[in-house]
Amino acid sequence: MTTESALPAPIASYLSATNNHDAAAFQSAFAPDAVVHDIGREIRGHAAIMKWATEEIFAVAVTLELLASMLSQEQIILTVKVDGTFDRTGLPDPLIMEHLITVAEGKITSLSCRLKS
Secondary structure (H helix, E strand, O other): OOOHHHOOHHHHHHHHHHHOOOHHHHHHOEEEEEEEEEOOEEEEOHHHHHHHHHHHHHOOOOEEEEEEEEEEOOEEEEEEEEEOOOOOOOOOOOEEEEEEEEEEOOEEEEEEEEEOO
């Protein structure tokens, strides 16, 4: 199992901020022009990312348990177990996802969330 301390600082901050429901720390992990791809949607920029996070992460108390991480073609791929109070209808149990993250200049520039295949 990978520990958060072994990850680049912005990715460790993203995990910590998500798990501690810390919106300010969450936002500071992302570049102002960052892009998130989640459930077929593209979410671009701080304001849109924070709206998404407020509604779909913080409002339903999402937590991410880091299971593994690996470097692949300039991206870090996190395998996480997702928990929270969200509607689980049609979702696998446990819910295991991959977060593909690109970092530049100390900030997350791209985050793509997908079910682990």
